[in-house]
Amino acid sequence: MRMMVGTLASRILGLVREMLTAALFGATRQLDAFYVAYTLANLSRQLLAEGALSASFVPVFSRALENKDENTAQSLARQALTVLLLAGALVVTVGIIFAPVFVGVMAPGFAAEERALAISLTRIMFPFLLFVSVGALAMGVLNSMGSFFVPAIAPALSNAAYILFLMATMKNLTIWNLSAAVLIGGVCHMLLQWYWCSKMGVVLTPEVPKKDNSELKSMMYLFFPYAAGLSLNQVNPVISRMFGSFLEGGSISVLTYADRVLQLPLGLFVIAISQAVLPMLSRQDPNDRVGFRDFIRDALRFDLFVILPVSVGLFVLSQETVHILFFRGAFTEWAWHATGTALAIYGLGLPGMASSTVILRAMYARRMPRGAVGVTGVTVAVNLTACLILMPLFKYAGLAGATAAAFTCSSLYGAWALSRNLKEPLGVFETGWLAKIVSSTILMFLALYAVKMILPYPISSSVGSRALWLTGMVLAGIAVYSLSTMLLRCSEWEWIKDALKQKKN
Secondary structure: OHHHHHHHHHHHHHHHHHHHHHHHHOOOHHHHHHHHHHHHHHHHHHHHHOOHHHHHHHHHHHHHHHHOOHHHHHHHHHHHHHHHHHHHHHHHHHHHHOHHHHHHHHOOOOOHHHHHHHHHHHHHHOOHHHHHHHHHHHHHHHHHOOOOHHHHHHHHHHHHHHHHHHHHOHHHOOHHHHHHHHHHHHHHHHHHHHHHHHHOOOOOOOOOOOOOOHHHHHHHHHHHHHHHHHHHHOHHHHHHHHHHOOOOOOHHHHHHHHHHHHHHHHHHHHHHHHHHHHHHHHOOOOOOHHHHHHHHHHHHHHHHHHHHHHHHHHHHHHHHHHHHHHOOOOOOHHHHHHHHHHHHHHHHOHHHHHHHHHHHHHHHHOOOHHHHHHHHHHHHHHHHHHHHHHHHHHOHHHHHHHHHHHHHHHHHHHHHHHHHHHOOOOOOOOHHHHHHHHHHHHHHHHHHHHHHHHOOOOOOOOHHHHHHHHHHHHHHHHHHHHHHHHHOOOOHHHHHHHHHHHHHO
């Protein structure tokens, strides 16, 4: 529960951060250039903080804690830090030198002035990679030791620092302030987790790696295939930026705003669950295929139980949500409708995104690097193909649709690949269970749509009235879905009851 609270705080502050950015800068070509630069620097967070580093380090570090003494495990963490700092410094140097090449690949549709701005912003923000990499290692240590709240709350501190810096420099605000705010946030993210590691007895200071350290070798063996697979996965935002650079100014920005709203439910439920699941998966008996299968099946079912109604709710209420969150200051009416459309389409891909995250975590625990690469390869292939087909027809909406289709296809492929490895069908989509969830979701959709027709969104009313309307719609959707799934006796409610009982005890 504490982890859920920490993740929720982080996502809410992340949304506030984007609301502030939208009010100050709107959706313009200049902001498009910033988001291209930020994407290049931020790839490291997706790759390391929520990807290959934690996925390869956590299983090895967890086994070292269980099977060897604590000093050996701490030495492994310090040696891993040394390797990470050296590799990170090299990547940062390459990024700064070759920024013109990276920007040229990511935004080929930019004019010369926009390209020059994106290059300069990229060079300023690339050290962000080093800060979040160290934070990612600290997160892996904390998760392995059973501490989930601080890693979950660390991004909240980063977002708070970003917001406070922009507010403090608002009198002389330029696009350059955004890049400085990103760096300050990255430093705060790193320092909080490093400090908490030291409080738990693991002081993360560099230690010369030993050639005979089998645990470190095992970690590196796992890291590179996972990094390759997740690097493919991070090609997806690059593809969206690349195609978006050919569209009208602000298209990249509206896709980014829509994605930020999507990250609230995605981060709250999916990433929180998957990060908690990974250490538990690492302790599963690798020879117990049925037990592992049952664990993953239940995790996927619970994810879908929560995410499917959220997906439909976003689809129905996307325009109203964006209007309340962003429609002020420099944010125009075009930006409002464009962001709302993108959010509705992104929402349709939310179940696929949720499932892919859990499936990849399971593959890391099963040591299936080829499977992870295959899942992300399918995502990239479908995304690229769909962008080529849909962008000429639907512009930014086509790019959002391509992303949704890509994650849906990759999740289906991942479930098949995992079943094949386990030699056991996952059994996620058992007919009876699926019928209960789908029928409850359809009922919620019809109820929301009916209420929306009877009581339209009060667009001309005060912010309080509009927020009250949206809150009422969300609560109505939750009530209809919850009541329906309870009456149909969905097993997920038993899991929730058991979890609450354990919490009380």
